[in-house]
Amino acid sequence: MKRIFALTLSVALMNVGLMADDVDLKDTYLDPATAPIDYQIQGEYEGTAGPDSLKFGVQVIALGDGKFRLISYGDGLPSADVSHKNIKTEIDGELQGDAAVFANDLFNVEISNGELKVSTAADGILRGTLSKVQRESDTLGAKPPADALVLFDGSSAGAFENGKLQGDLLAANCFSKEKFGDHTLHLEFRTPFKPKARGQARGNSGVYMQSRYELQVLDSFGLAGKNNECGGIYQIAEPNVNMCFPPLQWQTYDIDFTAARYDDQGNKTKNARATIRHNGVVIHDDLELPHGTPGRHPEGPEPDALYLQGHGNPVVYRNIWVVKK
Template structure:
């Protein structure tokens, strides 16, 4: 049930070319986003190339049929039509003057998926393909240990039994396929540092990034680009967190900061956090647990490890 191509053979990324009369082919890519009831949002654009005569970027509709997917819609002042079948996409201008996208389906992966913990790291959720993971580092036994090596969200949030200050965290997550959902009701979870500061986990594939989307520090910092993979893909967070600082008298003297990479793309670098995010505990502490959020969606996690740090600046 977790093979993306078996669940939905159309959803995901495509690469290829844009072809126009009398011009060299221009590299292009597309994203196909499932929206339920056999309908899809299809975003197609050319990649930045020096001296490109025109850089089309269109958004049209896909409708699933017995023969494949039919594409249609008006975008950029033109009427488009086409189809997706057997992993190939063709979208053309409905006009004698031409203009055609020809692309094929590709599977993108995070470059840090499966990253091994360094020497001395604390393994919070070990990962071995085909083996149920040991969940003894976590305090919520209602979460499910699955045979694919992952842990699935259960009833209530899940905290680590250990607490951390300065830390590097590697974590992998898989968003469920929920095409009928919209906004925050689509594969929602979250990773809280010190039970207070949340990098968001959400199905934000194909969206313009906002402060509540995947890769955001929730309602504090918007990701500059959308680095998300399609749902059912294994995605990665690689995060460095510097805890708040305190004086000898125990007064908080510096805010925490966080550096966030999603699927190998750096989204935030030393982003200061001046308050807890929504749903986080109030106040500043030197150490606190990680918390994985239950937001009512069967998000899965695997290969979680933490490396304690002593950041001097």
């Protein structure tokens, strides 16, 4: 049952929005209370199914106008243990009343009131129930150590050039006034809910280490985990696992960065490196950064700023602190 469910729940449907669409702001939501019912159905589900009560994880992406995509994973949700890059399966569904329904030749799935129920198509027998879960990074709310430089604690955007507050949150599109060489960085970010947007139009921003190397910020919940999606180093490396949570949930990046080295003549002798945790899970382990990424400052021997990319999306940040090495 596990293999059938995980591998044949649907015909694989690729390309969940690899092209950016222009979407009116009326379809952008910053508060779950104002979002349509689609937001309540979207999210992560875990539980058991089949006669052997085998564990499954499911991610449900809202696509707007009552349309959804369901991604099923054997052995549970993406995590530090399993990336699921090669074993996920997908199926489309839609709202019928207050429930989202999905079906193929083998299974029927219905989601309502925080429960996902799986039954066999042939006889309608219930095979399992999964419950909605909301995972949280184990570094969420991490306190700065005594030797940390606090860049943003919600009280002022004064540590950033072009820094702008949205309530007690920091809007994207700003540079830190302080410049950094080797350092560790903690920050928390939240993408908007844009169900009708696709790809790079869906909550786009980026964390530029030294304003040179972009760690992508994007609503990539349930996607493949490419280098231009959340957790990717743009044009350099895909994350080991796509740990992106659903939009409007707070997420964390914890970065251990070692700057590139240069000789006295300004020639690079060693590439920059980074170990990065996304929502507490290592997605890049001592990754070599052979070149800078487009859009900001060229590589060089001098320290440089943290840049939080503005890309026309209402992405916000909080709890930003750095420890210089």
